[in-house]
Amino acid sequence: MAYYVEKIEMNEGRKDSYHCIDIKYLYIDLYGNGLKAYSKSYIYDYLSNKPNSIQVNISPFPYLIQAESVYGEKYVRSEPNDSENDNLLKLPRV
Numbered sequence: 001m002a003y004y005v006e007k008i009e010m011n012e013g014r015k016d017s018y019h020c021i022d023i024k025y026l027y028i029d030l031y032g033n034g035l036k037a038y039s040k041s042y043i044y045d046y047l048s049n050k051p052n053s054i055q056v057n058i059s060p061f062p063y064l065i066q067a068e069s070v071y072g073e074k075y076v077r078s079e080p081n082d083s084e085n086d087n088l089l090k091l092p093r094v
Contacts, residue, residue, distance in 0.1 A: 003028050004057035005064065006035055009094040018089050020077040021069055027094070028054065044074040056087045064088070 007027045014022040025037035030046075038046075043054065044066050054064045062078040069075065078087045 001053075003030050003054045004061075005054060005088065005091060006057050007092040007094055008088065009037065015093070018085055020067065020086050020088055021073060021075045023075065023088070025094070026076070026088075030054075040075045043076050047076065056091065058087055058090055060087075062087050 005026045005028050008023050009025040009027070010017055011022050011024045020040075023040050025039060026043055027035050027037055028043075029035050030038065043064065047054065047064060047066050051065075052063045055061045056064070056078045060081060062081055064076045065079055067075050067077050076088070081087070083090075
């Protein structure tokens with residue numbers, strides 16, 4: 001079963017950023033309890049055990065993948081495609 005990211009929340013002071021590392025929370029109905037906010041590091045760890053289980057809820061519905069900054073900060077992004085910006089950043093923002 002695939003889950004879908006419905007919206008994102010950016011870090012304070014980075015509301016207009018187009019960098020996935022600036023995402024603070026991803027809103028997903030992960031356990032069937034309704035839409036909840038999960039930190040990017042929580043989702044990174046979740047994907048370690050369940051790769052290809054979370055998709056961005058806009059076409060072409062790319063899967064989330066793990067990423068790490070040069071400073072070791074864990075975050076997630078969507079699989080690359082021919083879109084100019086990461087599809088995850090096209091979701092509604094809180």
